[in-house]
Amino acid sequence: MRILSRIVLLVFFPVISFAGIGDNPLLGIKSSAMGGTITSIGFDGSAAFYNPATMTFLKKNYINLGINYNSPKTVFLMNTGEKYYSSNSSNLPASLYGVFKFNDKVDIGLAINNPFQNNITWDKDWAGKYICISNKSSVRNIQPTISYRVNNKFSIGGGLMITMYQHQVSRALNYENASGDVIMNYDLKGSALGLNLGVNYNVKKWHLGFALRSGLNYKNAKGEATLENAPSSLVASGVLPSGNTEITSSIKLPSVISLGAAYELDENWLVTMDVNIFNWANIDSLQIQVANYDQYNFDIKQDLSGSYAIRFGAQYKYTKKLIFRGGFAFDLAPVLNTFVHPAYPENNKFTYTGGASYQLKKAFSLDAFIGYSDINERRETKNINNFNGTYKANAFIAGIGLNYEF
Amino acid sequence: MNFNWKIIAFLAITSIVSCKPDLDEPRYSSGEAVFTRFVSIGDDFGSGFSDGALTSNAQISAVPNFLSGKFQLADGGQFSQAYMQDGNGAGYDFINNSLVGSSYLSSYINCQNKSSFKILKTTFDNRSLDWLGAKYYNNYCIPGLKSFQAYSQFTGKSYPAGNIFYHRMASDTGTSGLSSTVLGDAQYLNPTFVMVWIGASDVYNYAFSGGAGEVGGLNTFDITPIDTFEAAINYIFDGLTGAGQQGIAANIPDLSVVPYFNALPFNGLKLTSQQASDLNAVSPPGINFVEGNNALVISEPTGGVIRQIKRGEYILNVINADSVSCGGWGTPQKPIPANYVLDSLEVSRISNRIAIFNSDIRNAAVSKGFAFFDFNRFMANLKSGYSFSGTSATSNMFYGGAVSLDGYHLTARGYAMVANECIKSINAKYQSNLPLVNTVDYSSVLFP
Numbered sequence: 001m002r003i004l005s006r007i008v009l010l011v012f013f014p015v016i017s018f019a020g021i022g023d024n025p026l027l028g029i030k031s032s033a034m035g036g037t038i039t040s041i042g043f044d045g046s047a048a049f050y051n052p053a054t055m056t057f058l059k060k061n062y063i064n065l066g067i068n069y070n071s072p073k074t075v076f077l078m079n080t081g082e083k084y085y086s087s088n089s090s091n092l093p094a095s096l097y098g099v100f101k102f103n104d105k106v107d108i109g110l111a112i113n114n115p116f117q118n119n120i121t122w123d124k125d126w127a128g129k130y131i132c133i134s135n136k137s138s139v140r141n142i143q144p145t146i147s148y149r150v151n152n153k154f155s156i157g158g159g160l161m162i163t164m165y166q167h168q169v170s171r172a173l174n175y176e177n178a179s180g181d182v183i184m185n186y187d188l189k190g191s192a193l194g195l196n197l198g199v200n201y202n203v204k205k206w207h208l209g210f211a212l213r214s215g216l217n218y219k220n221a222k223g224e225a226t227l228e229n230a231p232s233s234l235v236a237s238g239v240l241p242s243g244n245t246e247i248t249s250s251i252k253l254p255s256v257i258s259l260g261a262a263y264e265l266d267e268n269w270l271v272t273m274d275v276n277i278f279n280w281a282n283i284d285s286l287q288i289q290v291a292n293y294d295q296y297n298f299d300i301k302q303d304l305s306g307s308y309a310i311r312f313g314a315q316y317k318y319t320k321k322l323i324f325r326g327g328f329a330f331d332l333a334p335v336l337n338t339f340v341h342p343a344y345p346e347n348n349k350f351t352y353t354g355g356a357s358y359q360l361k362k363a364f365s366l367d368a369f370i371g372y373s374d375i376n377e378r379r380e381t382k383n384i385n386n387f388n389g390t391y392k393a394n395a396f397i398a399g400i401g402l403n404y405e406f
Numbered sequence: 407m408n409f410n411w412k413i414i415a416f417l418a419i420t421s422i423v424s425c426k427p428d429l430d431e432p433r434y435s436s437g438e439a440v441f442t443r444f445v446s447i448g449d450d451f452g453s454g455f456s457d458g459a460l461t462s463n464a465q466i467s468a469v470p471n472f473l474s475g476k477f478q479l480a481d482g483g484q485f486s487q488a489y490m491q492d493g494n495g496a497g498y499d500f501i502n503n504s505l506v507g508s509s510y511l512s513s514y515i516n517c518q519n520k521s522s523f524k525i526l527k528t529t530f531d532n533r534s535l536d537w538l539g540a541k542y543y544n545n546y547c548i549p550g551l552k553s554f555q556a557y558s559q560f561t562g563k564s565y566p567a568g569n570i571f572y573h574r575m576a577s578d579t580g581t582s583g584l585s586s587t588v589l590g591d592a593q594y595l596n597p598t599f600v601m602v603w604i605g606a607s608d609v610y611n612y613a614f615s616g617g618a619g620e621v622g623g624l625n626t627f628d629i630t631p632i633d634t635f636e637a638a639i640n641y642i643f644d645g646l647t648g649a650g651q652q653g654i655a656a657n658i659p660d661l662s663v664v665p666y667f668n669a670l671p672f673n674g675l676k677l678t679s680q681q682a683s684d685l686n687a688v689s690p691p692g693i694n695f696v697e698g699n700n701a702l703v704i705s706e707p708t709g710g711v712i713r714q715i716k717r718g719e720y721i722l723n724v725i726n727a728d729s730v731s732c733g734g735w736g737t738p739q740k741p742i743p744a745n746y747v748l749d750s751l752e753v754s755r756i757s758n759r760i761a762i763f764n765s766d767i768r769n770a771a772v773s774k775g776f777a778f779f780d781f782n783r784f785m786a787n788l789k790s791g792y793s794f795s796g797t798s799a800t801s802n803m804f805y806g807g808a809v810s811l812d813g814y815h816l817t818a819r820g821y822a823m824v825a826n827e828c829i830k831s832i833n834a835k836y837q838s839n840l841p842l843v844n845t846v847d848y849s850s851v852l853f854p
Binding site (some may be wrong): 079131385 | 433479511513515622793794795797799805807819841843846847849
């Protein structure tokens with residue numbers, strides 16, 4: 001109840017703060033069309049990722065291939081009156097899912113996708129160039145999964161997330177020559193294992209689900225920093241490193257708890273609701289350390305709070321071959337005021353989605369969705385980087401997928 | 407039916423895809439100030455002077471020019487400057503008494519096989535001596551202008567009788583008599599808002615010459631007499647505020663915050679124990695060296711006496727770390743000449759006058775109800791750093807980013823920072839809401 005009241009509070013007073021940095025929840029085409037609701041009921045192979053327990057209640061075997069598109073656009077109005085737009089920030093995460101009936105009680109599955117992704121690029125000479133020009137990070141996940149049906153109502157499931165992290169950052173250093181700023185490019189890679197567990201309970205027309213994805217801890221991420229446009233005099237005097245320099249970091253991504261419910265109104269109508277809880281609370285900073293050159297570390301100081309997303313969806317079977325879906329979601333950004341960083345200009349986000357599935361042949365169907373995210377305006381007046389102004393963003397999202405069932 | 411769906415879907419998708427987020431810019435107001443006609447009067451600091459010269463490029467970064475850019479967002483009018491010809495521009499070498507162009511940074515490998523920097527000067531642009539014709543401008547910040555010269559009828563005459571920078575833009579150069587005056591030309595535009603930033607040349611010409619002039623004189627290298635300065639300040643302020651005009655005034659930095667006099671520390675002579683004992687063997691009584699940092703050896707102005715410099719005395723940036731470590735300067739064999747040194751007596755005279763002049767400027771500003779920018783405090787704070795947009799600047803030579811190669815004037819970025827402090831002060835005084843200058847858009851030091 002307290003959680004509910006807090007959520008209600010956050011909905012109506014979005015100033016306080018709002019899920020998350022680079023979190024990429026819309027990775028199943030069908031569920032994405034329904035605002036991302038999927039924890040209580042599986043639609044296809046994507047069940048392997050969202051709630052492994054729901055796999056055993058699927059009636060068939062599934063293979064799903066999907067491609068998503070999202071293009072967040074951000075505008076920054078600086079306190080000097082200049083306006084800057086982020087550019088070329090589109091992402092194209094692809095996903096592949098499979099679920100197979102091993103026997104009556106056991107299903108096995110595989111999920112290959114990008115559960116976290118962030119991509120923002122600003123102009124090279126924009127006002128925040130010393131903080132961040134571009135920031136691209138992504139997690140690639142391969143997850144073998146198994147689920148077990150305890151009885152006709154209840155199932156459990158689990159998967160091992162084998163993940164790889166990649167992070168590329170570019171920013172200007174505070175030195176210049178006649179042709180412009182010195183640019184430092186950071187390229188970092190890491191790997192980590194995680195667990196994905198779920199339970200599913202189905203009674204009459206109700207479906208309830210609970211899923212937990214563990215946090216990911218890239219303790220020994222490593223890579224290289226390279227320089228562009230470095231004045232030879234500064235390299236000769238050792239102010240700037242010569243050649244490639246080793247970088248290291250320890251990066252944590254939060255655990256996610258999901259609760260879901262779905263209700264079948266009749267044979268054709270299904271309504272769904274999910275809540276995701278992101279545990280950002282212990283993740284307060286991100287630092288990429290440059291060997292022997294601490295002064296050029298890429299450092300994001302943030303004060304993150306736990307964040308939530310609430311999602312609502314509906315599905316309507318128009319004909320045997322055609323299914324319509326719709327939904328909406330809102331995400332609470334975990335970043336507190338005064339800490340907004342141009343690498344992650346997050347804020348509370350409302351997302352509206354719609355989509356459809358069309359059966360092409362008996363075993364093949366096509367899934368598609370489109371959506372729009374409106375990210376609230378956010379004004380920084382006492383930013384810790386002395387970088388004050390107002391951020392506003394939106395994103396167009398879409399996806400198309402091929403569904404094979406047998 | 408099918409056809410309509412396609413059109414609707416197409417329109418919906420294209421409208422969503424092409425929709426950029428947007429924000430409305432705030433409305434700017436001048437508050438109680440009237441920026442309609444803005445005129446500035448002063449010396450080097452308001453002219454944009456940088457890297458030892460006034461160039462057309464540097465003039466873009468003149469503080470009054472930054473200010474007028476923001477005034478124009480409210481009720482401000484056009485702001486004209488007497489731009490130099492593109493190129494090296496014009497500057498003055500106080501040590502060699504010669505006209506020069508702007509400086510640039512060059513790197514070389516020093517005697518210790520380390521990469522080091524050298525400041526090179528370009529040649530003086532002779533076109534800087536040409537008169538631009540009988541015109542009026544908004545920026546009357548004239549490099550080298552002393553307070554009392556603002557209303558002298560010699561200032562507009564050709565060099566060397568007059569000031570090069572005023573001569574070229576004077577409304578009347580006085581070819582057959584007396585010239586127009588800086589103050590007179592500034593008044594001609596009937597300003598509604600003024601900036602007064604004068605006084606530094608009244609003291610610093612003496613300091614840059616290593617104390618070559620008199621304390622209390624009217625010649626180039628002298629420190630202006632106190633009563634002359636006070637009268638001049640009052641005359642300038644009165645002359646520009648006859649109709650109750652508003653404005654902003656700024657003061658003079660102290661020696662202790664000017665990098666030119668602080669780039670080489672007094673104990674900048676680093677010695678090994680062997681070097682120390684070798685030097686002790688040839689040193690006169692009273693001079694003693696130890697392993698580590700040692701006070702540099704200087705020669706007194708008269709009598710050929712040499713001694714070690716004391717804390718609180720300054721060495722002009724003509725002598726740098728390479729001159730000491732590679733050139734052997736600052737040892738008994740090669741004492742630093744007196745004209746490159748400000749000794750304790752000279753320092754106390756200079757600091758004392760700066761304090762008096764600053765209080766005169768402050769008093770005049772207060773009595774006229776002006777906004778005030780404490781440049782001296784700004785430079786003092788700059789030692790530890792001034793942060794903006796995820797980075798910072800300090801007053802360190804080269805790497806600090808705010809002070810230009812001459813060690814005294816600022817870089818474009820430094821002047822942008824100053825403009826922002828002025829804007830904050832004006833906003834506070836006159837309840838205006840002018841936005842700040844985007845500091846990162848302006849260059850600091852360009853490295854080779």
